[in-house]
């Protein structure tokens with residue numbers, strides 16, 4: 001059973017082995033954390049291994065971070081697993097990643113379900129094999145009514161692609177006379193995003209040194225705070241995750257207004 005550090009169901013915090021937990025400001029916890037898990041290839045290279053070994057190691061990190069986020073009581077965790085641009089990678093690497101997603105669902109589904117995780121995929125599922133699409137649907141259906149952390153996996157996902165799909169849906173409704181252009185507002189767009197149902201993204205973490213969004217959650221990150229680290233994703237630890245949350249708690253979020261005195 002995963003421990004619950006703050007509130008939530010399950011047993012309360014016992015001897016947390018992460019002293020940093022004490023430093024998290026419970027009142028200023030991000031509701032939704034999004035992560036660009038970058039640097040798998042560089043990590044592998046650094047170890048003298050082939051690139052795909054970095055992805056395998058990356059899955060281990062992902063498991064730890066999901067558990068930590070759930071323990072802490074984060075409402076939603078979104079991870080960038082495969083972008084619409086990642087198809088440009090060598091076939092062997094793409095195939096490997098597809099197998100890894102499938103294996104991950106096979107191996108982790110039961111435990112995630114027991115822990116009340118609600119898994120959800122963002123992106124164009126039709127780009128994947130029939131078998132993988134079936135697995136994705138089954139996982140989503142199984143966990144639909146769970147009450148724990150919402151875990152979004154962005155796969156074959158691109159923020160621009162997502163917004164194009166939203167625009168197509170809205171344009172269709174206008175063309176059919178079901179919606180007037182004047183009635184379109186931010187909520188209309190929100191309702192059609194892949195992330196619909198998740199709270200707004202509060203914090204975006206990117207590992208491995210690059211400081212860009214890379215077509216990730218373009219709409220959703222409008223008011224997000226950003227936190228970057230040089231650590232490659234396979235070396236990213238729960239301690240560092242907590243460090244990002246601590247830093248988030250100190251940020252002055254004004255949402256275009258002025259700081260309240």
Ligand code: FPP
Nearest residue numbers: 037038039040041042055058059081101104
């Ligand atoms: C970026 O590192 C990482 C990816 C493109 C894949 C991310 C996938 C995982 C962490 C594992 C699988 C995930 C799930 C949901 C099971 P990179 O390869 O671009 O690294 P580099 O920039 O150093 O080359």
